[in-house]
Structures are given as structure tokens and as C-alpha cells.
Amino acid sequence: MTTHALVSIAVLLVVCAAPGALAQTVQVWSLCSPVNYTAGSAYGASLRGVLRDVVAAAGRSRDGYATVFRSQQVKDGAPYGLALCYADAGPPEVCRLCLRMAAGNVTLACPRAASASMLYNNCLVRYADPAADGRKLARPEPDTVQRFSFYNGNMTSAGEADRYGAALNRLMDRLAPAAAEAGANGQPRPLAAFGQTNITADESLYGFAQCVAGLSPADCRLCLQRIAASLPMTKGGRAYSLTCYTRFEVVPFYMPPNTARIVVAPAPAPAPSSPSRGELN
Known part of the structure; x- marks a missing residue:
């Protein structure tokens, strides 16, 4: 899927605190x-x-x-x-x-x-x-079945759902491969990534994705994409399988320090097409 808005991805290096x-x-x-x-x-x-x-x-x-x-x-x-x-x-x-x-x-x-x-x-x-x-x-194989999920049901309009859905799809298109690539060096550690994308000029969506160690990058990506696709288009939610986990919120629930960040700039707006000769007056 083409990215149309700012997406910031951070590959997980350490765990940080979450009060409460x-x-x-x-x-x-x-x-x-x-x-x-x-x-x-x-x-x-x-x-x-x-x-x-x-x-x-x-x-x-x-x-x-x-x-x-x-x-x-x-x-x-x-x-x-x-x-x-x-x-x-x-x-x-x-x-x-x-x-x-x-x-x-x-x-x-x-x-x-x-x-x-x-x-x-x-x-x-x-x-x-x-x-x-x-x-x-x-030697784990990807468990692509959503075993459990919960989410915020606070959605006010179909138009808002469309905007959140587009932002979540955009985010997961980047989080899944970023988490998968975190294990490409062969280190036996969980594979995870954090990201952020804008919904509107004033709102952002934050996401997190993690796989168990031992999954291949392709299997990690498959697992995350499947369970993310099962989430409804709301203002926050989590989905779990036996080999991966994802979460998204409209607040920065998790900001990992000491991270290697990947920033994707907004796609340029398409240039206006020139009128054909037959359209000129």
C-alpha cells in the first residue's frame, strides 16, 4: 500500500516504563x-x-x-x-x-x-x-489466528472510521516488515517495532508490533499482518496470537528510547495533468 502521510518507525532496542x-x-x-x-x-x-x-x-x-x-x-x-x-x-x-x-x-x-x-x-x-x-x-511457525483482542469502541462516524482505518493500514504496512527485519541479524531476541503516523494535521496514531524470537522475518510479517487485519477501525486496540502481538492508540503509549528510527516522508501530491489539445478554447 502506498504511504500518503508521515510514518515514523522505531525498531525496538530496550524496554521502557509504563506507569500504572x-x-x-x-x-x-x-x-x-x-x-x-x-x-x-x-x-x-x-x-x-x-x-x-x-x-x-x-x-x-x-x-x-x-x-x-x-x-x-x-x-x-x-x-x-x-x-x-x-x-x-x-x-x-x-x-x-x-x-x-x-x-x-x-x-x-x-x-x-x-x-x-x-x-x-x-x-x-x-x-x-x-x-x-x-x-x-x-522452531515456531506463525500462528495467524487472533487468540484474543480488545479495543476502544469510541468511534463517532463512518468518515472517522475511514480515516483511522487508512492510518492503521499505513502504519501496519511499515510496522510488520520493520519488526521482521529486527531479527534479520539472527539474534535470538523478540522482534519488535514502534511507529507513528498522522491521521489528520492535529491527530496521530501510534502502533507497536512484536513477534516471538525464532520466527523468520517472512513469518513474523505474515503473523502481524493477519492479526492486524482482524482489528476493527477504532481509536485503539490490541490483538494477540501465540507468535505475535500488535497494539495501536491515539496517544504515545510507548516511546522506546535509544532507537534506530526510520522516517518516511509524505508522498508528494500528484502533479496536475495538462489539458489535452482538444480541451483548449
């Missing part, structure tokens, strides 16, 4: 596999250890991301684990709180499930049997 986020950490969705492990088995004991280790590692990480994928786990039958904080969640204590809550509640929501996912508004925790679903965590 501690009070906003809530569970939004979970998924339990139909396959169960035996109560009191070694798998259950290993699961508790994996969840503890992956949450602790993600809490210490600068990026709020960690995995527990070891070849020995396949031999031992121990689960794989993944923990991810969404970078717009706020300061590190929000990340750590969210991960602890998710890891504790996933075993309550999915008792004895061999694989499960627990999604909070600020973080994601997953574990999986390495002999089956674990491969999807170690």
Missing part, C-alpha cells in the same frame, strides 16, 4: 492440550522445574524473553518452555509479576495437560511435550 501497568496485569486467554500426563509422574516434576527456570530467566533478561529448549529434555521426556513479556508492558517488575502469575495459573487452568499456553495482556507463557508440540516452540 502493575494494576493492569490480567489473564486474557489460555489453551490446554487434550493429552494429559500421569499425576505424580516425572513429567509433572520436570514441568514445575521448567516453568520456574524459564520465568526466572525471562525476568532477568533485558528483553523479557527466555526459552528452555535442551536436547537432553527430549531424551528425558521433560517439557520445553517459553516465556515472553510484551515490550510495551512497562518496567521489569511488571514483566516478572506477569510471568509468575502466568506460570502459576497455567497449571491451574490446565491440570496435567502435556502442553499448554497462558496469555496475559502483558506476557505469554507456554510449555510443550518435546516429542510432539515442543517442536513448535523450538
Whole structure:
């Protein structure tokens, strides 16, 4: 899609603070596999250890991301684990709180499930049997299904919806490839980007997009574009899948410091066409 307005994209380098986020950490969705492990088995004991280790590692990480994928786990039958904080969640204590809550509640929501996912508004925790679903965590494929979304329903007119929709499409056309390219250097970190575009001369739309590490740039882009397309045209919203997340607002909810910025200038207005000879008087 052609860009007609100012778009500013920032590739994520660090996490910044968001006041009040501690009070906003809530569970939004979970998924339990139909396959169960035996109560009191070694798998259950290993699961508790994996969840503890992956949450602790993600809490210490600068990026709020960690995995527990070891070849020995396949031999031992121990689960794989993944923990991810969404970078717009706020300061590190929000990340750590969210991960602890998710890891504790996933075993309550999915008792004895061999694989499960627990999604909070600020973080994601997953574990999986390495002999089956674990491969999807170690080498993820894009999950393009919107697992959860919420949004601001404050839209006043069809014309306003059209303006916001055009701005959101314009923004996501740039955010998705920018987030995907953030992982092009092969670093095992979440892929994310922040951007801004003008809606009118006096209004802006701000957006954020993030993928789990391990997705290829093409898969990251596909995931983000699919879930962004599921969002309604309102003044703010979020959409989540198991491999990506996006958010947009009319206020600068997340302004990452120390970023490499990509600025796209407005497209020039088309030059007026000259009248044909037959139109001259």
C-alpha cells in the first residue's frame, strides 16, 4: 500500500516504563492440550522445574524473553518452555509479576495437560511435550489466528472510521516488515517495532508490533499482518496470537528510547495533468 502521510518507525532496542501497568496485569486467554500426563509422574516434576527456570530467566533478561529448549529434555521426556513479556508492558517488575502469575495459573487452568499456553495482556507463557508440540516452540511457525483482542469502541462516524482505518493500514504496512527485519541479524531476541503516523494535521496514531524470537522475518510479517487485519477501525486496540502481538492508540503509549528510527516522508501530491489539445478554447 502506498504511504500518503508521515510514518515514523522505531525498531525496538530496550524496554521502557509504563506507569500504572502493575494494576493492569490480567489473564486474557489460555489453551490446554487434550493429552494429559500421569499425576505424580516425572513429567509433572520436570514441568514445575521448567516453568520456574524459564520465568526466572525471562525476568532477568533485558528483553523479557527466555526459552528452555535442551536436547537432553527430549531424551528425558521433560517439557520445553517459553516465556515472553510484551515490550510495551512497562518496567521489569511488571514483566516478572506477569510471568509468575502466568506460570502459576497455567497449571491451574490446565491440570496435567502435556502442553499448554497462558496469555496475559502483558506476557505469554507456554510449555510443550518435546516429542510432539515442543517442536513448535523450538522452531515456531506463525500462528495467524487472533487468540484474543480488545479495543476502544469510541468511534463517532463512518468518515472517522475511514480515516483511522487508512492510518492503521499505513502504519501496519511499515510496522510488520520493520519488526521482521529486527531479527534479520539472527539474534535470538523478540522482534519488535514502534511507529507513528498522522491521521489528520492535529491527530496521530501510534502502533507497536512484536513477534516471538525464532520466527523468520517472512513469518513474523505474515503473523502481524493477519492479526492486524482482524482489528476493527477504532481509536485503539490490541490483538494477540501465540507468535505475535500488535497494539495501536491515539496517544504515545510507548516511546522506546535509544532507537534506530526510520522516517518516511509524505508522498508528494500528484502533479496536475495538462489539458489535452482538444480541451483548449
